[in-house]
Amino acid sequence: MPNDPDPPPAKRFKPGPPFPRVEPKNAMLLPGATASRRQLPIYQTREALIRHLRRLHSAVLIGETGSGKTTQLPQYLYEDGIGRQGVIGITQPRRVAAVSLAARVAQEKNAQLGKLVGYTVRFDDVSSPETKLKFLTDGMLLRESLGDPLLLRYTVVILDEAHERSIHTDTLLGVVKSAQRRRTEMNKIPLKVIVMSATMDVDLFSEYFNKCPVLYLEGRHHPIQIYNSKQPQSDYLQAALVSIFQIHQEAPASHAVLVFLTGQEEIEALARTCRDISKHLPQNCPGMCVVPLYAALPHTHQLRVFQPAPKVHAAFGSRKVVLSTNIAETSITISGIKYVIDTGMVKAKRYNPESGLEVLALQRISKAQAQQRCGRAGREESGFCYRLYTEDEFDGFMSMTVPEIQRCNLSSVLLQLLALGVSDVLSFDFISKPSPESLRAAVDQLSVLGAVDRKDERVMLTALGKKMAAFPLDPAFAKQRILKLTALTPAPSRYSQTLLISPGFSCSEEILTLVSLLSVDSVLFNPPSLRDEVATVRKKFVSSEGDHVTLLNIYRAFRKAGGNKDWCRENFVNSRNMGLVSEMNLKLESSLAEPVNVRRCLAQGLFTNAAELQPDGSYLTLDSRQKVSIHPSSVLFQCKPACVVYTSLTQTSRCFIRDLTLIDRDWLSSEALPESFRLRLHLSRS
């Protein structure tokens, strides 16, 4: 470790109050409970819980992180014969949680994964007709509801981690509530709904489900000692680095560390620094195995966090240090984690309905998130949480995270609701209403795309809109031959336009392929430590026309190589994710369309995402006049093109545009684009 003037954590941090601990009382042994299951706090209340839940239609369940809600409650219900006529579905905001929880519960039930206990997540369905306990992402259940609005396959739906308030959870809450009511009205098997979390606004949820009872689970399995920084930290990354190495030099190697950071680049950079520093530590220090975890990481790599650290140091063992985004914040148990380091920061979506811009911006977490982060320690034994912010700073955090539905573009959600037959989408029973401006902006956008018609105050799905809604990607993917895409998530609605107009440019195959490539998890590996090597091998694919054409070149080469794994490794291509796109029957032939057609089509489809070079070298978005910069990962980074369209916008130190295509500004004057946009374009030029 380089000269480090900071005192050890115990001196830099101030202890906060420990989590309360409830000693287990004498409990009756129930069938199906193994010793470790019986030790969880929820076990003490099993009988009472079941008694209440047997008669309740809806309930809110709140209990400490790690008390056993997610892994135990579904098993209790099943073991006590509740909901056995159908499936007990447990939703999770994230895929990695759904998969790891299903694996844990299957193990506890001594069952083969995919039989009694299974999961369904994007691209991966490990369930069968035998599956009674099914873990799934809330997005997947929402998808299922399109084909089965009453959710008749389910007898119980447990909405877990409801405090996260993702757009899918909030929409699902309304869908589940409506299915429950309609099933009762139609005398069908009732649907039991249980909303769970350790950190939620219980009154809000109880009120929403007709003032249903709130069940409190008392007790914490293992104590967690929280320490707050004594001083505000000006550089949370540096503070995290110092804390990691102080723990590393003081604690036994078996004590793993989990650090919460904000995004891929930050994580990869810190991982590199940690690996470099750990090489220069004294001989008697344990080895360090740094494991990154973020959404864009291939799924198999994500699962590495659950494995023990490989023995890199024969004599002193090696410590697992997990560097993660908020993907590890809720639900999951990572074995060995004794220490959590919480930077208090997160990258979250923000939407401005006036500009139509949706950006990812760095911000402080909420108190609920801080508590969830803490709860990732102390799961197998007592733990510690080092918060890189002071108690005063913590007091200033918002208590709950602002629901995503109030800070993102709503067009995909509205389209799904319309497809579900919701007659009045603008007054849909959302648990927290989105702003009228966002709703109006979403309707406007769908209307520009031809997905909806407006009559008076009513919004109706057009025949085209119905087709669009059949696909989870985005309204515009309504094309029969990509039916296999049904497992993808919604992409920004701006792709819609692109796909719709692609036949006019004779480049439907290219655009379909592009949208798929941009919608699956990253198809390319870009390890920062090998940046130069990656740049060298990618040179042969790079097009001066931009990232989209470059991506198509890589895809074509992948198909030509027959998806060969060695080829993928050499070219830093993620063979699994690329293979998924290829399996979708996107047989892109080599010279179907001229790249210029693809670019023209992208320009017209993504017209709201156009940006123009300014005399001072910066870029301004044409629609909302926002200052942006080209992200260094773009092949156009060095070229300073005059005008581009981009796929996404990320705000970190600056507002970066990513995945670009070079365009001619005049293409944006096309009659096909809305009059209002052309007028604005004209004004900006004059």
Ligand SMILES: Nc1ncnc2c1ncn2[C@@H]1O[C@H](COP(=O)(O)OP(=O)(O)OP(=O)(O)O)[C@@H](O)[C@H]1O
């Ligand atoms: N994969 C696992 N490996 C080891 N122990 C596990 C695993 N999953 C769960 N556990 C044990 O079971 C306990 C309960 O986990 P569970 O996910 O059911 O709690 P929870 O109350 O839902 O927590 P949270 O609110 O954090 O999701 C954990 O604290 C841990 O002791």
